[in-house]
Amino acid sequence: MKLKIVNSAVSILKYYLHNFPIWELFINFDKRINLRIISKKTLRDFWEKHSDSKQQLLSWYQESSKSNWETPNDIKKEYPSASVLLKNRIVFNIKGNTYRLIVKINYEHKIIWIRFIGTHSEYNKIDANKI
Secondary structure (H helix, E strand, O other): OOOOOOOOHHHHHHHHHHHOOOHHHHOOOOOOOOOEEEOHHHHHHHHHHOHHHHHHHHHHHHHHHOOOOOOHHHHHHHOOOOEEOOOOEEEEEEOOOOEEEEEEEEOOOOEEEEEEEEEHHHHOOOOOOOO
């Protein structure tokens, strides 16, 4: 079987739905399972353009992937400056608010989707609740 190349969270989900039984995808018997982040490549692409963000993005990635957040309040305990938005979106300030990272979290299935990473001025041009 050839490996399929996937370019987005949607195509990853379609791939898994097509190739694995549904119960292997979403059943989470162990509440201690850490969060899965989709995708690190988005962060890597950003820090290659903005090298001053690399260390903080790597730290955020490592801390977040080891976390077991179940509610937005859990995130606020670790990241007091994070902003909680509608529809399970969270905005993280990166490098002293120079950059903004928006993620969408599915707490039940332990998945974080990176929705946006950009400068503060780029962030001001988008609707963070809809991205």
